[in-house]
Amino acid sequence: MQIVIIGSGNVAYHMAKAFSLKGIPLAQIFGRNENELKKIAEELNLPYSTERLKDADLYIICVSDHSVEEVSKMITKKNCLVAHTSGSLPKEILSGEYRKASFYPLQTFSKSKDLEYEKIPFFIETENKEDQKLLSDLASVVSKNVMESTHEKRKYIHLTAVFACNFVNHLFSRAKEISDSQEIPFDYFLPLIDETVQKIYEIEPKMAQTGPAVRNDVRILQLHEQLLKDESLEIYKTMNHSIQKMYEL
Amino acid sequence: MQIVIIGSGNVAYHMAKAFSLKGIPLAQIFGRNENELKKIAEELNLPYSTERLKDADLYIICVSDHSVEEVSKMITKKNCLVAHTSGSLPKEILSGEYRKASFYPLQTFSKSKDLEYEKIPFFIETENKEDQKLLSDLASVVSKNVMESTHEKRKYIHLTAVFACNFVNHLFSRAKEISDSQEIPFDYFLPLIDETVQKIYEIEPKMAQTGPAVRNDVRILQLHEQLLKDESLEIYKTMNHSIQKMYEL
Known part of the structure; x- marks a missing residue:
């Protein structure tokens, strides 16, 4: 062939x-x-x-x-x-x-x-x-x-992949932008990132959620918003809103 | 002690x-x-x-x-x-x-x-x-x-961690919601997720970006928006906007 x-x-x-x-x-x-x-x-x-x-x-x-x-x-x-x-x-x-x-x-x-x-x-x-x-x-x-x-299923496979890969990588880019701005080596975050992924092999991602939004820690959420601007601030608000909706907070 | x-x-x-x-x-x-x-x-x-x-x-x-x-x-x-x-x-x-x-x-x-x-x-x-x-x-x-x-630096370390871990995990949750809705096993996406993380050990995340937004593939972006609703749609739009801003598309 x-x-x-x-x-x-x-x-x-x-x-x-x-x-x-x-x-x-x-x-x-x-x-x-x-x-x-x-x-x-x-x-x-x-x-x-x-x-x-x-x-x-x-x-x-x-x-x-x-x-x-x-x-x-x-x-x-x-x-x-x-x-x-x-x-x-x-x-x-x-x-x-x-x-x-x-x-x-x-x-x-x-x-x-x-x-x-x-x-x-x-x-x-x-x-x-x-x-x-x-x-x-x-x-x-x-x-x-x-x-x-089928094509129908494949469309959703691709869409899922955009969330689980393309958007995840973009979060890494924005995260690195923040740490770079304070001269914090991005390497510090690699064990955390590894663990974030290792977790979903053992726990449903919905059960593995941690951080200020799922704890509804309003003071920290406000503090973080003051540290951010532009697209990173938009991402911060959108993601927190989505987390709080998912957990009905 | x-x-x-x-x-x-x-x-x-x-x-x-x-x-x-x-x-x-x-x-x-x-x-x-x-x-x-x-x-x-x-x-x-x-x-x-x-x-x-x-x-x-x-x-x-x-x-x-x-x-x-x-x-x-x-x-x-x-x-x-x-x-x-x-x-x-x-x-x-x-x-x-x-x-x-x-x-x-x-x-x-x-x-x-x-x-x-x-x-x-x-x-x-x-x-x-x-x-x-x-x-x-x-x-x-x-x-x-x-x-x-210092406290000043630690605040930014925590903020970076929220992007690189908490938000990443939430993307996994929303991704799984999409694949579950079509009865697509989330296991299919684990090699992709592993690779997304493996990549940033070797390539700057900004250089590793793939997907329809960074290719400015308007047709696919529109198709995906039709498949989504509520918080997932908001995330989709916010992330794509941020990707396109980062790459000046």
Whole structure:
């Protein structure tokens, strides 16, 4: 089976790397950004192109959601399978006469950070059982955690991930902004952050909540508001309001 | 040195346990809630009382911020050292003629969750060098990470911790609410959450940001808003706004 990966960003890089490490041959990595493409191709020893898309049996589109449709139109072949890796788009966004699929890896990808691919859950949706088996078998070479999923469910998986990952990381950014402003090393907070995550392996997050909002410690809440401004103050108020609503305080 | 711990909550329990595990004798654990107190005293084999506070050289007050002042008035002894464990209160909140101190462990404490005490940073503030040495030596038996800290700095340490821990845990609660509503096991998200934290050991959180807001993927942001309501929708909008401000999108 000839496989082409389209894209040169974080997902494309890790998808290509995950396959390469398991000895799954890739016919090509294709994209617009020659610089990035070249780096990936050289590291993983793959053919690449910014101009001529190779003939293949499977194309995996790893580009930003807003580019998926446009990129999918470049595939003019009919007898092939095309999958995108978006958490939120339906497979029908793919625009061509080929068979369509979604191949969604639930993880946060940065090029500079190595990953344990076998722990990544893959959610797959296809038009027929043969394609489901094909993509499941492929994902199973990389990961121990491969599942079927409808578009409806996948949307909510992605939304949950935005809260549990993207927003969590942004809280780390805002937290670091606060500690940096007082020349407090952010390293001090790493054991606390580790423990915050370790806890939810053992306790429901709702039961693990600590801090001034859940204690309804009005004096501290007011003090903190005086120390904050702009977006951090908005976050502070919104999060506390949500905590107090959840616990009916 | 006779040490008494005051309180029967999460911090009191772990403070008593950390000392007990290292063989530091505690003269008493004192508090209002007899049920909780009895459980701790029996587990750690300590004398306890809800009525008669023992004479001691050091009292460590481990109660909610809004109760610290009131509780501190119960200590009528003069020649002793009294420390509270609050992240936000000044040591001067302690109301008595004894020597005053702050003894702040930066961690999230739940009784049902074991902790590695040696990784917990302790921040100490006292009235004089002798007390500083006394409390630093004591904390150093438990932890490898003991520091001096002013009240001014400690306030910001606590505030940073609220963002990096309390709010992060609340995002997990709201995330789980979303996945529960669609019968999606929250376990699916644990590798993602682990990776979100692993990343900040290697990459600045600001550089590690992923997701639709930082990609300015308006279509996905609108789709997600349609799937949310109430507090989760408010969080969604506030966090995205803050992300877009940070990256000037």
